[in-house]
Amino acid sequence: xxxxxxxxxxxxxxxxxxxxxxxxxxxxxxxxxxxxxxxxxxxxxxxxxxxxxxxxxxxxxxxxxxxxxxxxxxxxxxxxxxxxxxxxxxxxxxxxxxxxxxxxxxxxxxxxxxxxxxxxxxxxxxxxxxxxxxxxxxxxxxxxxxxxxxxxxxxxxxxxxxxxxxxxxxxxxxxxxxxxxxxxxxxxxxxxxxxxx
Amino acid sequence: xxxxxxxxxxxxxxxxxxxxxxxxxxxxxxxxxxxxxxxxxxxxxxxxxxxxxxxxxxxxxxxxxxxxxxxxxxxxxxxxxxxxxxxxxxxxxxxxxxxxxxxxxxxxxxxxxxxxxxxxxxxxxxxxxxxxxxxxxxxxxxxxxxxxxxxxxxxxxxxxxxxxxxxxxxxxxxxxxxxxxxxxxxxxxxxxxxxxxxxxxxxxxxxxxxxxxxxxxxxxxxxxxxxxxxxxxxxxxxxxxxxxxxxxxxxxxxxxxxxxxxxxxxxxxxxxxxxxxxxxxxxxxxxxxxxxxxxxxxxxxxxxxxxxxxxxxxxxxxxxxxxxxxxxxxxxxxxxxxxxxxxxxxxxxxxxxxxxxxxxxxxxxxxxxxxxxxxxxxxxxxxxxxxxxxxxxxxxxxxxxxxxxxxxxxxxxxxxxxxxxxxxxxxxxxxxxxxxxxxxxxxxxxxxxxxxxxxxxxxxxxxxxxxxxxxxxxxxxxxxxxxxxxxxxxxxxxxxxxxxxxxxxxxxxxxxxxxxxxxxxxxxxxxxxxxxxxxxxxxxxxxxxxxxxxxxxxxxxxxxxxxxx
Numbered sequence: 231x232x233x234x235x236x237x238x239x240x241x242x243x244x245x246x247x248x249x250x251x252x253x254x255x256x257x258x259x260x261x262x263x264x265x266x267x268x269x270x271x272x273x274x275x276x277x278x279x280x281x282x283x284x285x286x287x288x289x290x291x292x293x294x295x296x297x298x299x300x301x302x303x304x305x306x307x308x309x310x311x312x313x314x315x316x317x318x319x320x321x322x323x324x325x326x327x328x329x330x331x332x333x334x335x336x337x338x339x340x341x342x343x344x345x346x347x348x349x350x351x352x353x354x355x356x357x358x359x360x361x362x363x364x365x366x367x368x369x370x371x372x373x374x375x376x377x378x379x380x381x382x383x384x385x386x387x388x389x390x391x392x393x394x395x396x397x398x399x400x401x402x403x404x405x406x407x408x409x410x411x412x413x414x415x416x417x418x419x420x421x422x423x424x425x426x427x
Numbered sequence: 428x429x430x431x432x433x434x435x436x437x438x439x440x441x442x443x444x445x446x447x448x449x450x451x452x453x454x455x456x457x458x459x460x461x462x463x464x465x466x467x468x469x470x471x472x473x474x475x476x477x478x479x480x481x482x483x484x485x486x487x488x489x490x491x492x493x494x495x496x497x498x499x500x501x502x503x504x505x506x507x508x509x510x511x512x513x514x515x516x517x518x519x520x521x522x523x524x525x526x527x528x529x530x531x532x533x534x535x536x537x538x539x540x541x542x543x544x545x546x547x548x549x550x551x552x553x554x555x556x557x558x559x560x561x562x563x564x565x566x567x568x569x570x571x572x573x574x575x576x577x578x579x580x581x582x583x584x585x586x587x588x589x590x591x592x593x594x595x596x597x598x599x600x601x602x603x604x605x606x607x608x609x610x611x612x613x614x615x616x617x618x619x620x621x622x623x624x625x626x627x628x629x630x631x632x633x634x635x636x637x638x639x640x641x642x643x644x645x646x647x648x649x650x651x652x653x654x655x656x657x658x659x660x661x662x663x664x665x666x667x668x669x670x671x672x673x674x675x676x677x678x679x680x681x682x683x684x685x686x687x688x689x690x691x692x693x694x695x696x697x698x699x700x701x702x703x704x705x706x707x708x709x710x711x712x713x714x715x716x717x718x719x720x721x722x723x724x725x726x727x728x729x730x731x732x733x734x735x736x737x738x739x740x741x742x743x744x745x746x747x748x749x750x751x752x753x754x755x756x757x758x759x760x761x762x763x764x765x766x767x768x769x770x771x772x773x774x775x776x777x778x779x780x781x782x783x784x785x786x787x788x789x790x791x792x793x794x795x796x797x798x799x800x801x802x803x804x805x806x807x808x809x810x811x812x813x814x815x816x817x818x819x820x821x822x823x824x825x826x827x828x829x830x831x832x833x834x835x836x837x838x839x840x841x842x843x844x845x846x847x848x849x850x851x852x853x854x855x856x857x858x859x860x861x862x863x864x865x866x867x868x869x870x871x872x873x874x875x876x877x878x879x880x881x882x883x884x885x886x887x888x889x890x891x892x893x894x895x896x897x898x899x900x901x902x903x904x905x906x907x908x909x910x911x912x913x914x915x916x917x918x919x920x921x922x923x924x925x926x927x928x929x930x931x932x933x934x935x936x937x938x939x940x941x942x943x944x945x946x947x948x949x950x951x952x953x954x955x956x957x958x959x960x961x962x963x964x965x966x967x968x969x970x971x972x973x974x975x976x977x978x979x980x981x982x983x984x985x986x987x988x989x990x991x992x
Contacts, residue, residue: 239845250829254829260805261813264809281799289835297841300842307776352572361916363917364845372704374773375773394848395575398566399581401497402497403497404496406495406496
């Protein structure tokens with residue numbers, strides 16, 4: 231259903247905003263009617279067991295929906311059995327990335343595996359679009375293997391930065407500039423075959 | 428809620444309405460002392476929050492440049508949750524419960540001295556942690572990711588030492604609170620004179636509620652017609668179990684950090700990687716999560732039940748289900764921590780699936796049940812007058828109605844990939860949960876308890892109370908909404924943006940955030956004008972009477988001579 235994280239985030243924005251307005255309205259309606267002497271007419275009558283069933287369905291159904299609608303969930307769980315089209319080994323130490331190439335490259339539709347290793351602190355590995363929205367990210371726990379397999383369903387040039395706090399040295403002392411920000415760290419070339427999908 | 432004829436400003440400021448600090452019992456005084464400290468810390472945390480919001484609006488913000496320096500900014504971010512969660516929330520909750528347990532059980536508090544020790548410990552501990560940030564700019568943030576807290580290349584050893592001692596003091600105070608609560612609940616006096624420890628334990632864990640449900644389903648007579656403990660006391664008991672575990676974990680983590688800092692100060696260079704970072708994260712988050720998913724949800728559910736019954740004067744709807752739900756929450760709250768580690772790839776997938784996703788989803792059920800039971804209890808008592816305490820209770824329900832699903836959404840492997848560590852989780856989830864959900868519930872409790880704790884002191888202004896309510900509600904929800912939206916646009920939490928990258932949404936978040944701060948000023952003004960500055964000082968003077976209960980005092984044992992007679 232969703233191809234890229236931006237599609238998912240837009241859907242999520244819409245769905246949660248509708249939910250938020252709904253729950254605020256319900257409590258407001260409820261509060262208004264609490265003070266009224268005449269019997270309130272509700273649009274729906276929710277029986278207790280129906281409500282419980284709704285909560286269970288909401289909790290479980292949410293995960294079932296995302297598992298089937300978001301492509302990277304199953305891929306993430308099964309990632310060790312999936313062969314990547316490209317693989318990049320990256321390391322971090324003292325707030326500095328050590329990238330395998332000045333600019334990593336991939337083609338749209340390819341599966342790329344990023345193996346990231348920290349030699350000191352906990353960091354985050356996050357790729358961002360030029361408008362600041364997040365493509366994906368993972369935590370980087372020191373002295374452990376941190377790998378993420380990602381199929382790029384979008385093309386473009388992406389920036390990299392740490393998405394986890396690892397102390398103030400990530401930033402320039404006076405200007406506050408993010409020193410771990412690597413602009414244009416990855417280029418994903420467009421591929422008409424996948425774009426048409 | 429009564430209002431009062433206005434006096435000249437200075438007279439009102441000094442003397443308040445009809446508050447008489449000398450008439451307060453030892454229990455009332457210790458409760459009010461903690462409440463006062465809690466709201467002072469609330470003001471501090473609101474100011475800190477506004478400073479951070481304004482820094483994020485970009486270079487046009489009117490703050491001095493130093494606030495945008497990483498050392499300064501992250502030291503504020505480090506102490507912000509310490510002051511907010513421990514200095515303010517813990518104090519307020521502990522104060523309310525140290526008053527409520529004697530009030531609800533009609534028994535005296537086990538020790539007023541210990542209660543005084545608790546608020547002093549938490550106040551001094553919070554102040555020390557804050558000073559560590561302010562003077563030494565110790566800034567590992569509350570996450571304490573190993574080995575960041577012991578990273579002496581980035582942080583001064585003295586700062587770390589003062590910070591950890593401060594947090595340790597808070598935890599020692601917390602353990603004192605727990606001891607006081609349990610010693611009060613298990614004291615065999617008054618209504619519990621003839622109860623056994625087993626009966627009190629069964630009731631405390633909500634087992635009697637579950638047994639009653641099973642008996643009802645199997646057609647047997649009720650397991651317990653009169654539970655040993657009232658439902659709010661069960662919630663306090665249950666939540667305190669999580670508070671205990673949480674205090675032990677945080678204290679343990681603090682000692683570990685302290686060992687490394689002291690070793691470093693002594694010239695020893697111990698390898699911080701001797702402690703496995705992932706194992707440490709699991710241990711730390713298991714404990715820290717008990718604050719959020721155990722303590723807050725259970726205490727809040729118990730508070731809703733109490734407030735709904737006091738406001739309506741009626742029995743709680745489906746009380747046995749509520750008791751059994753508190754038992755269920757016991758298992759849920761201990762097993763959900765892995766949702767904090769969904770973005771950690773070395774974390775076993777099974778742990779993510781079971782603990783992080785599936786068990787966490789159960790919180791929708793437990794909190795949804797508490798919301799439903801509270802709403803039905805209110806509904807059955809219609810028509811009700813819309814008093815501030817009722818309005819605040821509804822505000823609290825809105826807060827959790829928004830924040831719990833926001834958290835469940837994040838606790839999903841698909842969405843976590845793009846929401847983890849963003850402002851979505853900071854604002855749409857836990858700021859809304861704390862500012863709107865928890866605090867509005869606590870304000871409701873405060874207005875319900877106000878006449879009891881202050882001996883019917885009249886509030887200075889009802890209009891100010893309502894102004895506080897609307898500003899606080901709209902400000903809290905608005906700030907959470909706009910900052911949460913910035914998270915969906917990719918804005919990270921625990922990250923410094925100095926160029927106004929998300930400026931538009933941050934300006935909106937700052938505008939709504941300032942409403943929360945103004946609301947706090949109005950609340951403070953209303954309270955100070957009610958109790959007066961003299962009364963405020965009087966709260967901290969020794970009490971004239973040592974009464975440690977609000978209700979029936981412990982029956983004195985008959986004197987031997989009287990027995991003979």
